[in-house]
Amino acid sequence: xxxxxxxxxxxxNQVEALKGVSLTIKNGEFLAIMGQNGAGxxxxxxxxxxxxxxxxxxxxxxxxxxxxxxxATLARNVGFVFQNPDHQLFCETVEEEISFAxxxxxxxAGAIEKRTDWALNLLGLTQYxxxxxxxLSGGERKRVALASVxxxxxxxxILDEPTIGQDYRQKEKLRQFIVQMQSQGKTVVIVTHDVExxxxxNPRVLLMKEGRIIAxxxxxxxxxxxxxxANSSIVLPQVAQIFTYLSSLGFPKNIIDVYEAKAIIxxxxxxxxx
Amino acid sequence: xxxxxxxxxxxxxxxxxxxxxxxxxITVEKGEFVLITGPSGCGKxxxxxxxxxxxxxxxxGELQGEITVAxxxxxxxxxxxxxxxxxxxxxxxxxxxxxxxxxxxxxxxLENLGLGREEMRKRVDWALNLTDIYNLxxxSPHEVSGGQQQRVAIASVLAMQPEIIVLDEPTSFxxxxxxxxxxxxxxxxxxRLGVTVVLVEHRLDLTAKYAGHIVIMDEGxxxxxxxxxxxLGAEETRLIGVGIPKATLLYQLLKKEGxxxxxxxxxSSRELAEYLEGVLQTxxxx
Numbered sequence: 001x002x003x004x005x006x007x008x009x010x011x012x013n014q015v016e017a018l019k020g021v022s023l024t025i026k027n028g029e030f031l032a033i034m035g036q037n038g039a040g041x042x043x044x045x046x047x048x049x050x051x052x053x054x055x056x057x058x059x060x061x062x063x064x065x066x067x068x069x070x071x072a073t074l075a076r077n078v079g080f081v082f083q084n085p086d087h088q089l090f091c092e093t094v095e096e097e098i099s100f101a102x103x104x105x106x107x108x109a110g111a112i113e114k115r116t117d118w119a120l121n122l123l124g125l126t127q128y129x130x131x132x133x134x135x136l137s138g139g140e141r142k143r144v145a146l147a148s149v150x151x152x153x154x155x156x157x158i159l160d161e162p163t164i165g166q167d168y169r170q171k172e173k174l175r176q177f178i179v180q181m182q183s184q185g186k187t188v189v190i191v192t193h194d195v196e197x198x199x200x201x202n203p204r205v206l207l208m209k210e211g212r213i214i215a216x217x218x219x220x221x222x223x224x225x226x227x228x229x230a231n232s233s234i235v236l237p238q239v240a241q242i243f244t245y246l247s248s249l250g251f252p253k254n255i256i257d258v259y260e261a262k263a264i265i266x267x268x269x270x271x272x273x274x
Numbered sequence: 275x276x277x278x279x280x281x282x283x284x285x286x287x288x289x290x291x292x293x294x295x296x297x298x299x300i301t302v303e304k305g306e307f308v309l310i311t312g313p314s315g316c317g318k319x320x321x322x323x324x325x326x327x328x329x330x331x332x333x334x335g336e337l338q339g340e341i342t343v344a345x346x347x348x349x350x351x352x353x354x355x356x357x358x359x360x361x362x363x364x365x366x367x368x369x370x371x372x373x374x375x376x377x378x379x380x381x382x383x384l385e386n387l388g389l390g391r392e393e394m395r396k397r398v399d400w401a402l403n404l405t406d407i408y409n410l411x412x413x414s415p416h417e418v419s420g421g422q423q424q425r426v427a428i429a430s431v432l433a434m435q436p437e438i439i440v441l442d443e444p445t446s447f448x449x450x451x452x453x454x455x456x457x458x459x460x461x462x463x464x465x466r467l468g469v470t471v472v473l474v475e476h477r478l479d480l481t482a483k484y485a486g487h488i489v490i491m492d493e494g495x496x497x498x499x500x501x502x503x504x505x506l507g508a509e510e511t512r513l514i515g516v517g518i519p520k521a522t523l524l525y526q527l528l529k530k531e532g533x534x535x536x537x538x539x540x541x542s543s544r545e546l547a548e549y550l551e552g553v554l555q556t557x558x559x560x
Contacts, residue, residue: 037421139314164446167313168517233451238520238543245547262527
Protein backbone atom coordinates (compact mmCIF):
# COMPACT_ATOMS: atom_id res chain seq x y z
CA UNK A 1 0.00 0.00 0.00
CA UNK A 2 1.24 3.44 -0.92
CA UNK A 3 0.11 6.29 1.31
CA UNK A 4 0.81 9.89 0.42
CA UNK A 5 -0.06 12.45 3.06
CA UNK A 6 -0.14 16.16 2.26
CA UNK A 7 3.13 16.02 0.33
CA UNK A 8 4.86 19.18 -0.80
CA UNK A 9 8.03 19.00 -2.82
CA UNK A 10 10.49 21.74 -3.72
CA UNK A 11 13.24 21.28 -6.28
CA UNK A 12 16.52 23.00 -5.48
CA ASN A 13 15.53 26.00 -7.63
CA GLN A 14 12.64 26.69 -5.22
CA VAL A 15 10.06 25.46 -7.72
CA GLU A 16 7.23 23.85 -5.76
CA ALA A 17 6.43 20.81 -7.91
CA LEU A 18 3.92 19.28 -5.50
CA LYS A 19 1.59 21.51 -3.53
CA GLY A 20 -0.09 19.29 -0.98
CA VAL A 21 -0.86 15.92 -2.55
CA SER A 22 -2.70 13.21 -0.62
CA LEU A 23 -3.74 9.82 -1.91
CA THR A 24 -3.83 6.15 -1.01
CA ILE A 25 -3.09 3.38 -3.49
CA LYS A 26 -4.22 -0.01 -2.25
CA ASN A 27 -2.47 -3.26 -3.05
CA GLY A 28 -3.73 -4.69 -6.33
CA GLU A 29 -4.94 -1.35 -7.59
CA PHE A 30 -4.30 -0.09 -11.15
CA LEU A 31 -3.94 3.67 -11.24
CA ALA A 32 -3.28 5.96 -14.19
CA ILE A 33 -1.94 9.43 -13.46
CA MET A 34 -2.58 11.95 -16.22
CA GLY A 35 -2.14 15.66 -16.71
CA GLN A 36 -0.34 18.48 -18.42
CA ASN A 37 3.42 18.54 -18.94
CA GLY A 38 4.94 19.94 -15.76
CA ALA A 39 1.90 19.05 -13.62
CA GLY A 40 4.09 17.08 -11.17
CA UNK A 41 3.24 13.54 -12.29
CA UNK A 42 6.80 12.27 -12.55
CA UNK A 43 7.77 14.10 -9.36
CA UNK A 44 4.93 12.34 -7.55
CA UNK A 45 5.78 8.82 -8.72
CA UNK A 46 9.46 9.32 -7.88
CA UNK A 47 8.26 9.53 -4.27
CA UNK A 48 6.85 6.00 -4.50
CA UNK A 49 10.25 4.30 -4.49
CA UNK A 50 12.11 6.90 -2.49
CA UNK A 51 13.97 8.47 -5.43
CA UNK A 52 12.60 11.72 -4.04
CA UNK A 53 11.69 12.36 -0.40
CA UNK A 54 8.95 14.84 0.46
CA UNK A 55 9.99 18.34 1.55
CA UNK A 56 6.87 18.36 3.71
CA UNK A 57 4.35 15.64 4.48
CA UNK A 58 4.79 11.88 4.42
CA UNK A 59 4.99 8.97 2.01
CA UNK A 60 4.62 5.46 3.46
CA UNK A 61 5.15 2.26 1.52
CA UNK A 62 3.54 -0.67 3.35
CA UNK A 63 3.62 1.42 6.48
CA UNK A 64 7.31 2.39 6.19
CA UNK A 65 8.17 6.09 5.96
CA UNK A 66 10.32 6.57 2.84
CA UNK A 67 12.50 9.07 4.70
CA UNK A 68 13.51 6.35 7.13
CA UNK A 69 14.65 3.75 4.64
CA UNK A 70 16.99 3.45 1.62
CA UNK A 71 16.16 3.49 -2.07
CA ALA A 72 17.79 0.07 -2.41
CA THR A 73 15.38 -1.46 0.10
CA LEU A 74 12.38 0.22 -1.47
CA ALA A 75 13.43 -0.72 -5.02
CA ARG A 76 13.13 -4.42 -4.24
CA ASN A 77 9.40 -3.92 -3.67
CA VAL A 78 8.67 -1.04 -5.97
CA GLY A 79 9.99 -1.35 -9.53
CA PHE A 80 10.33 1.85 -11.50
CA VAL A 81 10.56 2.23 -15.29
CA PHE A 82 11.60 5.66 -16.52
CA GLN A 83 10.04 7.67 -19.33
CA ASN A 84 13.22 7.70 -21.38
CA PRO A 85 14.78 4.22 -21.57
CA ASP A 86 18.18 5.74 -22.31
CA HIS A 87 18.27 6.96 -18.70
CA GLN A 88 18.13 3.41 -17.53
CA LEU A 89 20.06 1.24 -20.01
CA PHE A 90 23.82 0.86 -19.86
CA CYS A 91 24.83 -2.79 -20.38
CA GLU A 92 26.38 -4.27 -23.51
CA THR A 93 23.65 -6.76 -24.27
CA VAL A 94 19.93 -6.97 -23.62
CA GLU A 95 20.49 -10.12 -21.57
CA GLU A 96 23.03 -8.43 -19.27
CA GLU A 97 20.73 -5.50 -18.87
CA ILE A 98 17.94 -7.74 -17.62
CA SER A 99 20.09 -9.84 -15.32
CA PHE A 100 21.91 -6.84 -13.80
CA ALA A 101 19.39 -6.05 -11.06
CA UNK A 102 18.85 -9.74 -10.36
CA UNK A 103 22.55 -10.10 -9.58
CA UNK A 104 22.42 -7.01 -7.39
CA UNK A 105 19.51 -8.38 -5.43
CA UNK A 106 21.48 -11.58 -4.84
CA UNK A 107 19.40 -14.07 -6.83
CA UNK A 108 21.05 -17.45 -7.51
CA ALA A 109 22.50 -18.16 -10.97
CA GLY A 110 19.72 -20.62 -11.88
CA ALA A 111 17.02 -18.19 -10.87
CA ILE A 112 18.69 -15.36 -12.76
CA GLU A 113 18.68 -17.41 -15.93
CA LYS A 114 15.07 -18.47 -15.56
CA ARG A 115 13.81 -15.00 -14.78
CA THR A 116 15.81 -13.44 -17.60
CA ASP A 117 14.36 -15.94 -20.09
CA TRP A 118 10.88 -15.30 -18.77
CA ALA A 119 11.17 -11.52 -19.08
CA LEU A 120 12.73 -11.71 -22.57
CA ASN A 121 9.94 -13.93 -23.74
CA LEU A 122 7.18 -11.88 -22.13
CA LEU A 123 8.24 -8.73 -23.94
CA GLY A 124 9.09 -10.36 -27.26
CA LEU A 125 12.82 -9.69 -26.94
CA THR A 126 14.27 -13.20 -27.05
CA GLN A 127 15.73 -12.68 -30.52
CA TYR A 128 17.69 -9.68 -29.22
CA UNK A 129 19.23 -11.48 -26.22
CA UNK A 130 22.80 -10.87 -27.39
CA UNK A 131 22.17 -7.53 -29.09
CA UNK A 132 23.28 -4.17 -27.69
CA UNK A 133 20.25 -2.24 -26.42
CA UNK A 134 21.52 0.77 -28.35
CA UNK A 135 21.06 -1.01 -31.69
CA LEU A 136 17.36 -1.45 -30.97
CA SER A 137 14.51 0.86 -31.93
CA GLY A 138 13.05 3.34 -29.43
CA GLY A 139 10.05 1.13 -28.76
CA GLU A 140 12.22 -1.94 -28.28
CA ARG A 141 14.57 -0.16 -25.85
CA LYS A 142 11.52 0.84 -23.86
CA ARG A 143 10.59 -2.85 -23.59
CA VAL A 144 14.12 -3.77 -22.46
CA ALA A 145 13.83 -1.24 -19.63
CA LEU A 146 10.48 -2.74 -18.67
CA ALA A 147 11.81 -6.32 -18.86
CA SER A 148 14.76 -5.46 -16.61
CA VAL A 149 12.36 -4.36 -13.87
CA UNK A 150 9.73 -7.09 -14.32
CA UNK A 151 12.45 -9.72 -14.01
CA UNK A 152 12.81 -9.21 -10.26
CA UNK A 153 9.04 -9.38 -9.79
CA UNK A 154 8.45 -6.36 -7.55
CA UNK A 155 5.23 -6.03 -5.55
CA UNK A 156 4.42 -2.71 -7.16
CA UNK A 157 5.27 -1.42 -10.58
CA ILE A 158 5.59 2.25 -11.50
CA LEU A 159 5.70 2.95 -15.24
CA ASP A 160 6.39 6.40 -16.61
CA GLU A 161 4.85 6.65 -20.10
CA PRO A 162 4.98 2.90 -20.86
CA THR A 163 3.20 3.12 -24.23
CA ILE A 164 5.54 5.56 -26.00
CA GLY A 165 6.81 4.02 -29.22
CA GLN A 166 4.70 0.89 -28.72
CA ASP A 167 2.43 -0.36 -31.46
CA TYR A 168 -1.08 -1.63 -30.94
CA ARG A 169 -0.05 -5.24 -30.36
CA GLN A 170 2.55 -4.29 -27.77
CA LYS A 171 0.06 -2.09 -25.98
CA GLU A 172 -2.45 -4.92 -25.90
CA LYS A 173 0.20 -7.21 -24.38
CA LEU A 174 1.05 -4.57 -21.81
CA ARG A 175 -2.62 -4.25 -20.92
CA GLN A 176 -3.00 -7.99 -20.48
CA PHE A 177 0.14 -8.11 -18.39
CA ILE A 178 -1.14 -5.36 -16.09
CA VAL A 179 -4.43 -7.24 -15.65
CA GLN A 180 -2.41 -10.34 -14.74
CA MET A 181 -0.34 -8.38 -12.19
CA GLN A 182 -3.53 -7.10 -10.63
CA SER A 183 -4.96 -10.58 -10.33
CA GLN A 184 -1.84 -11.46 -8.33
CA GLY A 185 -2.61 -8.61 -5.96
CA LYS A 186 0.14 -6.39 -7.33
CA THR A 187 -0.08 -2.66 -7.68
CA VAL A 188 0.45 -0.91 -10.98
CA VAL A 189 0.80 2.85 -11.38
CA ILE A 190 1.28 4.39 -14.81
CA VAL A 191 1.87 7.96 -15.84
CA THR A 192 0.60 8.48 -19.35
CA HIS A 193 -0.75 10.88 -21.94
CA ASP A 194 -2.13 7.97 -23.93
CA VAL A 195 -5.82 8.55 -23.42
CA GLU A 196 -6.85 5.73 -25.77
CA UNK A 197 -4.75 3.22 -23.81
CA UNK A 198 -6.34 4.37 -20.57
CA UNK A 199 -9.80 4.13 -22.15
CA UNK A 200 -9.10 0.49 -23.04
CA UNK A 201 -7.86 -0.38 -19.54
CA ASN A 202 -10.43 1.63 -17.55
CA PRO A 203 -8.31 1.94 -14.39
CA ARG A 204 -8.70 4.42 -11.54
CA VAL A 205 -7.65 7.77 -13.02
CA LEU A 206 -6.02 10.69 -11.26
CA LEU A 207 -5.74 14.05 -13.00
CA MET A 208 -3.04 16.48 -11.92
CA LYS A 209 -2.55 20.15 -12.58
CA GLU A 210 0.14 22.48 -11.31
CA GLY A 211 1.25 20.23 -8.47
CA ARG A 212 -2.22 19.28 -7.26
CA ILE A 213 -4.73 16.48 -7.83
CA ILE A 214 -7.80 17.91 -9.54
CA ALA A 215 -9.81 14.72 -10.12
CA UNK A 216 -9.72 11.15 -8.89
CA UNK A 217 -12.16 8.41 -9.88
CA UNK A 218 -13.13 5.63 -12.25
CA UNK A 219 -11.68 5.95 -15.77
CA UNK A 220 -15.12 5.87 -17.34
CA UNK A 221 -16.24 8.94 -15.40
CA UNK A 222 -13.04 10.99 -15.51
CA UNK A 223 -12.34 10.41 -19.20
CA UNK A 224 -15.81 11.61 -20.13
CA UNK A 225 -15.65 14.82 -18.10
CA UNK A 226 -14.70 17.43 -20.70
CA UNK A 227 -14.07 20.19 -18.16
CA UNK A 228 -11.70 18.20 -15.96
CA UNK A 229 -9.85 16.91 -19.02
CA ALA A 230 -9.44 20.33 -20.61
CA ASN A 231 -8.08 21.56 -17.29
CA SER A 232 -5.34 18.97 -17.44
CA SER A 233 -4.63 19.34 -21.16
CA ILE A 234 -6.10 16.00 -22.19
CA VAL A 235 -8.42 15.35 -25.11
CA LEU A 236 -11.44 13.09 -24.76
CA PRO A 237 -10.98 9.54 -26.05
CA GLN A 238 -12.48 9.22 -29.54
CA VAL A 239 -15.49 7.19 -28.42
CA ALA A 240 -16.33 9.84 -25.81
CA GLN A 241 -15.88 12.54 -28.48
CA ILE A 242 -18.41 10.78 -30.70
CA PHE A 243 -20.96 10.64 -27.89
CA THR A 244 -20.33 14.31 -27.10
CA TYR A 245 -21.18 15.21 -30.70
CA LEU A 246 -24.29 13.05 -30.42
CA SER A 247 -25.30 14.41 -27.01
CA SER A 248 -28.50 16.00 -28.34
CA LEU A 249 -29.77 12.52 -29.29
CA GLY A 250 -30.03 11.45 -25.66
CA PHE A 251 -27.22 8.90 -25.39
CA PRO A 252 -25.49 8.19 -22.07
CA LYS A 253 -22.35 10.25 -21.65
CA ASN A 254 -19.84 8.05 -19.90
CA ILE A 255 -18.95 5.67 -22.74
CA ILE A 256 -15.30 5.05 -23.59
CA ASP A 257 -15.34 1.48 -24.88
CA VAL A 258 -15.74 0.82 -28.62
CA TYR A 259 -17.77 -2.36 -28.16
CA GLU A 260 -20.10 -0.78 -25.65
CA ALA A 261 -20.51 2.13 -28.10
CA LYS A 262 -21.41 -0.30 -30.88
CA ALA A 263 -24.06 -2.00 -28.74
CA ILE A 264 -25.64 1.34 -27.75
CA ILE A 265 -25.81 2.62 -31.31
CA UNK A 266 -27.25 -0.63 -32.65
CA UNK A 267 -29.88 -0.57 -29.93
CA UNK A 268 -30.83 3.02 -30.77
CA UNK A 269 -31.19 2.10 -34.45
CA UNK A 270 -33.27 -0.90 -33.50
CA UNK A 271 -35.61 1.22 -31.37
CA UNK A 272 -35.83 3.85 -34.11
CA UNK A 273 -37.03 1.17 -36.49
CA UNK A 274 -39.85 0.01 -34.24
CA UNK B 275 6.65 16.44 -58.66
CA UNK B 276 8.32 13.88 -56.44
CA UNK B 277 10.48 15.28 -53.62
CA UNK B 278 11.37 11.93 -52.10
CA UNK B 279 11.80 8.83 -54.18
CA UNK B 280 13.28 5.51 -53.12
CA UNK B 281 13.73 2.51 -55.39
CA UNK B 282 14.29 -0.90 -53.89
CA UNK B 283 16.07 0.65 -50.91
CA UNK B 284 17.65 -1.72 -48.38
CA UNK B 285 19.89 -0.96 -45.44
CA UNK B 286 21.78 -2.99 -42.85
CA UNK B 287 23.35 -1.34 -39.79
CA UNK B 288 27.03 -2.14 -39.17
CA UNK B 289 27.27 -5.38 -37.23
CA UNK B 290 23.58 -6.24 -37.65
CA UNK B 291 22.74 -9.68 -39.01
CA UNK B 292 19.73 -8.66 -41.07
CA UNK B 293 18.59 -5.55 -42.91
CA UNK B 294 16.45 -3.02 -41.05
CA UNK B 295 14.68 -2.02 -44.23
CA UNK B 296 14.48 -4.02 -47.41
CA UNK B 297 13.16 -3.33 -50.89
CA UNK B 298 11.48 -0.05 -49.95
CA UNK B 299 10.09 1.82 -52.97
CA ILE B 300 8.03 4.88 -52.16
CA THR B 301 7.32 8.26 -53.75
CA VAL B 302 6.40 11.40 -51.85
CA GLU B 303 5.03 14.26 -53.93
CA LYS B 304 5.79 17.89 -53.19
CA GLY B 305 3.40 19.34 -50.62
CA GLU B 306 2.10 16.00 -49.38
CA PHE B 307 1.48 15.18 -45.72
CA VAL B 308 2.62 11.58 -45.38
CA LEU B 309 2.10 9.42 -42.32
CA ILE B 310 4.47 6.48 -41.84
CA THR B 311 3.38 3.89 -39.32
CA GLY B 312 3.79 0.22 -38.47
CA PRO B 313 4.73 -2.07 -35.59
CA SER B 314 7.56 -1.18 -33.22
CA GLY B 315 10.91 -2.08 -34.81
CA CYS B 316 9.52 -2.17 -38.37
CA GLY B 317 12.12 0.20 -39.82
CA LYS B 318 10.31 3.55 -39.71
CA UNK B 319 13.11 5.41 -37.95
CA UNK B 320 15.73 3.81 -40.18
CA UNK B 321 13.88 5.00 -43.28
CA UNK B 322 13.72 8.56 -41.88
CA UNK B 323 17.46 8.53 -41.31
CA UNK B 324 17.91 7.87 -45.02
CA UNK B 325 15.94 10.99 -45.98
CA UNK B 326 18.61 13.43 -44.79
CA UNK B 327 21.63 11.22 -45.37
CA UNK B 328 22.36 10.24 -41.75
CA UNK B 329 22.20 6.86 -43.44
CA UNK B 330 24.65 6.10 -44.97
CA UNK B 331 27.02 8.99 -44.11
CA UNK B 332 26.85 8.89 -40.31
CA UNK B 333 25.64 5.37 -39.55
CA UNK B 334 27.76 3.72 -42.26
CA GLY B 335 26.50 0.18 -42.79
CA GLU B 336 25.33 -1.14 -46.13
CA LEU B 337 22.86 0.81 -48.26
CA GLN B 338 21.50 -0.63 -51.51
CA GLY B 339 19.05 0.72 -54.05
CA GLU B 340 18.33 4.31 -55.01
CA ILE B 341 17.23 7.30 -52.99
CA THR B 342 16.63 10.82 -54.28
CA VAL B 343 15.52 13.62 -51.97
CA ALA B 344 14.98 17.20 -53.18
CA UNK B 345 16.53 16.21 -56.51
CA UNK B 346 19.73 15.02 -54.86
CA UNK B 347 21.13 11.54 -54.73
CA UNK B 348 21.44 11.10 -50.95
CA UNK B 349 24.38 8.74 -51.26
CA UNK B 350 26.37 11.45 -53.04
CA UNK B 351 25.47 14.43 -50.84
CA UNK B 352 26.58 14.83 -47.26
CA UNK B 353 24.09 15.39 -44.43
CA UNK B 354 25.03 19.09 -44.10
CA UNK B 355 24.00 19.67 -47.73
CA UNK B 356 20.80 17.68 -47.30
CA UNK B 357 20.00 19.61 -44.11
CA UNK B 358 19.24 22.76 -46.11
CA UNK B 359 16.36 20.91 -47.74
CA UNK B 360 15.31 18.30 -45.20
CA UNK B 361 14.75 18.97 -41.50
CA UNK B 362 14.66 15.92 -39.25
CA UNK B 363 13.11 15.91 -35.77
CA UNK B 364 14.41 12.91 -33.87
CA UNK B 365 12.44 10.59 -31.67
CA UNK B 366 14.58 11.38 -28.64
CA UNK B 367 15.07 15.15 -28.39
CA UNK B 368 18.10 14.79 -26.14
CA UNK B 369 20.04 13.44 -29.10
CA UNK B 370 19.47 16.66 -30.95
CA UNK B 371 20.00 19.43 -28.38
CA UNK B 372 23.40 20.64 -27.30
CA UNK B 373 23.61 24.45 -27.03
CA UNK B 374 23.75 26.44 -23.79
CA UNK B 375 20.38 28.06 -24.32
CA UNK B 376 17.23 27.10 -26.16
CA UNK B 377 17.52 30.20 -28.32
CA UNK B 378 21.06 29.28 -29.36
CA UNK B 379 19.97 25.76 -30.16
CA UNK B 380 17.27 27.08 -32.47
CA UNK B 381 19.71 29.58 -34.04
CA UNK B 382 22.47 27.05 -34.61
CA UNK B 383 21.22 25.66 -37.90
CA LEU B 384 20.65 29.19 -39.21
CA GLU B 385 24.21 30.25 -38.44
CA ASN B 386 25.30 27.41 -40.65
CA LEU B 387 23.07 28.65 -43.46
CA GLY B 388 24.95 31.97 -43.36
CA LEU B 389 21.87 34.13 -42.82
CA GLY B 390 22.10 37.79 -41.76
CA ARG B 391 21.61 38.71 -38.12
CA GLU B 392 18.22 40.31 -38.58
CA GLU B 393 16.77 37.47 -40.64
CA MET B 394 18.10 35.01 -38.06
CA ARG B 395 16.50 36.90 -35.17
CA LYS B 396 13.21 36.96 -37.06
CA ARG B 397 13.19 33.27 -37.84
CA VAL B 398 14.24 32.22 -34.33
CA ASP B 399 11.46 34.27 -32.74
CA TRP B 400 8.96 32.97 -35.28
CA ALA B 401 9.87 29.33 -34.53
CA LEU B 402 9.93 29.88 -30.75
CA ASN B 403 6.48 31.45 -30.89
CA LEU B 404 4.98 28.77 -33.13
CA THR B 405 6.09 26.06 -30.71
CA ASP B 406 5.09 28.12 -27.68
CA ILE B 407 8.51 28.22 -25.98
CA TYR B 408 9.41 31.90 -26.47
CA ASN B 409 9.40 32.45 -22.71
CA LEU B 410 11.87 29.59 -22.22
CA UNK B 411 14.39 30.92 -24.74
CA UNK B 412 17.13 31.70 -22.24
CA UNK B 413 16.89 28.39 -20.36
CA SER B 414 19.23 25.49 -21.01
CA PRO B 415 17.60 22.83 -23.22
CA HIS B 416 18.76 20.25 -20.71
CA GLU B 417 16.91 21.65 -17.73
CA VAL B 418 13.44 21.68 -19.27
CA SER B 419 10.98 18.75 -19.41
CA GLY B 420 10.99 16.05 -22.09
CA GLY B 421 7.93 17.61 -23.71
CA GLN B 422 9.56 21.03 -23.83
CA GLN B 423 12.72 19.53 -25.31
CA GLN B 424 10.57 18.13 -28.08
CA ARG B 425 9.26 21.63 -28.77
CA VAL B 426 12.83 22.92 -28.97
CA ALA B 427 13.79 20.20 -31.43
CA ILE B 428 10.77 21.05 -33.58
CA ALA B 429 11.51 24.80 -33.39
CA SER B 430 15.11 24.22 -34.51
CA VAL B 431 13.90 22.44 -37.60
CA LEU B 432 11.09 24.89 -38.39
CA ALA B 433 13.48 27.86 -38.17
CA MET B 434 15.48 26.39 -41.05
CA GLN B 435 12.31 26.53 -43.19
CA PRO B 436 13.24 23.41 -45.12
CA GLU B 437 11.16 22.17 -48.07
CA ILE B 438 10.73 18.82 -46.36
CA ILE B 439 10.16 18.20 -42.65
CA VAL B 440 10.59 14.67 -41.33
CA LEU B 441 9.28 14.10 -37.80
CA ASP B 442 9.86 10.85 -35.93
CA GLU B 443 7.25 10.58 -33.15
CA PRO B 444 7.88 14.24 -32.41
CA THR B 445 5.33 14.72 -29.63
CA SER B 446 5.55 11.46 -27.69
CA PHE B 447 6.41 13.26 -24.43
CA UNK B 448 3.77 15.97 -24.86
CA UNK B 449 0.31 15.96 -23.33
CA UNK B 450 -2.48 15.41 -25.89
CA UNK B 451 -3.63 19.01 -26.19
CA UNK B 452 -0.06 20.27 -26.60
CA UNK B 453 0.59 17.51 -29.13
CA UNK B 454 -2.51 18.47 -31.07
CA UNK B 455 -1.41 22.13 -31.14
CA UNK B 456 1.98 21.15 -32.53
CA UNK B 457 0.38 18.94 -35.19
CA UNK B 458 -1.95 21.80 -36.10
CA UNK B 459 1.06 24.11 -36.56
CA UNK B 460 2.76 21.57 -38.80
CA UNK B 461 -0.43 21.00 -40.76
CA UNK B 462 -0.76 24.77 -41.28
CA UNK B 463 2.79 24.98 -42.65
CA UNK B 464 1.96 22.10 -44.94
CA UNK B 465 -1.26 23.66 -46.22
CA ARG B 466 -0.18 27.31 -46.38
CA LEU B 467 3.48 27.13 -47.36
CA GLY B 468 3.37 23.81 -49.16
CA VAL B 469 6.05 22.27 -46.94
CA THR B 470 6.23 18.53 -47.51
CA VAL B 471 5.71 16.67 -44.22
CA VAL B 472 6.71 13.11 -43.39
CA LEU B 473 5.42 12.11 -39.97
CA VAL B 474 6.20 8.85 -38.17
CA GLU B 475 3.50 8.05 -35.61
CA HIS B 476 1.81 5.19 -33.78
CA ARG B 477 -1.01 7.32 -32.42
CA LEU B 478 -3.30 7.44 -35.42
CA ASP B 479 -6.17 8.65 -33.24
CA LEU B 480 -4.33 11.96 -33.07
CA THR B 481 -2.79 12.13 -36.53
CA ALA B 482 -4.68 10.18 -39.21
CA LYS B 483 -6.90 13.16 -39.95
CA TYR B 484 -3.95 15.23 -41.21
CA ALA B 485 -2.59 12.69 -43.67
CA GLY B 486 -3.26 12.64 -47.38
CA HIS B 487 -0.97 9.65 -47.89
CA ILE B 488 -0.08 6.78 -45.58
CA VAL B 489 2.74 4.25 -45.68
CA ILE B 490 2.53 1.20 -43.43
CA MET B 491 5.67 -0.82 -42.81
CA ASP B 492 6.19 -4.22 -41.26
CA GLU B 493 9.48 -6.05 -40.75
CA GLY B 494 11.44 -3.57 -42.85
CA UNK B 495 9.10 -3.68 -45.83
CA UNK B 496 6.34 -1.43 -47.07
CA UNK B 497 3.07 -3.36 -46.90
CA UNK B 498 0.55 -0.61 -47.65
CA UNK B 499 1.05 2.68 -49.46
CA UNK B 500 -1.74 5.03 -50.54
CA UNK B 501 -4.95 6.75 -49.49
CA UNK B 502 -5.42 6.64 -45.67
CA UNK B 503 -9.17 6.18 -45.94
CA UNK B 504 -8.78 3.07 -48.06
CA UNK B 505 -5.87 1.62 -46.12
CA LEU B 506 -7.07 2.27 -42.59
CA GLY B 507 -10.46 0.93 -43.60
CA ALA B 508 -8.99 -2.46 -44.61
CA GLU B 509 -9.18 -5.35 -42.14
CA GLU B 510 -5.58 -6.43 -42.91
CA THR B 511 -4.21 -3.17 -41.55
CA ARG B 512 -5.44 -3.94 -38.05
CA LEU B 513 -4.10 -7.47 -38.22
CA ILE B 514 -0.47 -6.40 -38.54
CA GLY B 515 -0.72 -4.38 -35.35
CA VAL B 516 -1.60 -0.91 -36.58
CA GLY B 517 -3.80 0.84 -34.04
CA ILE B 518 -6.39 2.38 -36.32
CA PRO B 519 -8.37 5.33 -34.91
CA LYS B 520 -11.22 4.25 -32.62
CA ALA B 521 -13.68 6.16 -34.80
CA THR B 522 -12.54 4.09 -37.80
CA LEU B 523 -12.81 0.86 -35.81
CA LEU B 524 -16.32 1.69 -34.59
CA TYR B 525 -17.29 2.51 -38.18
CA GLN B 526 -16.04 -0.91 -39.31
CA LEU B 527 -17.89 -2.70 -36.52
CA LEU B 528 -21.15 -0.92 -37.38
CA LYS B 529 -20.76 -1.54 -41.11
CA LYS B 530 -20.27 -5.22 -40.37
CA GLU B 531 -23.63 -5.21 -38.55
CA GLY B 532 -25.21 -3.83 -41.68
CA UNK B 533 -25.63 -0.21 -40.56
CA UNK B 534 -26.05 1.95 -43.63
CA UNK B 535 -23.14 4.42 -43.36
CA UNK B 536 -21.26 6.27 -46.11
CA UNK B 537 -18.71 4.11 -47.91
CA UNK B 538 -15.98 6.70 -47.25
CA UNK B 539 -14.03 5.53 -44.19
CA UNK B 540 -14.02 8.21 -41.47
CA UNK B 541 -10.68 9.10 -39.84
CA SER B 542 -11.93 11.31 -37.02
CA SER B 543 -14.66 11.20 -34.42
CA ARG B 544 -16.35 14.25 -35.95
CA GLU B 545 -16.70 12.52 -39.32
CA LEU B 546 -18.20 9.38 -37.78
CA ALA B 547 -20.52 11.45 -35.56
CA GLU B 548 -21.85 13.19 -38.67
CA TYR B 549 -22.57 9.84 -40.35
CA LEU B 550 -24.31 8.59 -37.22
CA GLU B 551 -26.38 11.73 -36.82
CA GLY B 552 -27.56 11.14 -40.36
CA VAL B 553 -28.76 7.57 -39.83
CA LEU B 554 -30.13 8.15 -36.34
CA GLN B 555 -32.17 11.16 -37.38
CA THR B 556 -33.54 9.40 -40.47
CA UNK B 557 -34.80 6.73 -38.10
CA UNK B 558 -36.38 9.28 -35.79
CA UNK B 559 -38.40 10.68 -38.63
CA UNK B 560 -39.57 7.33 -39.95
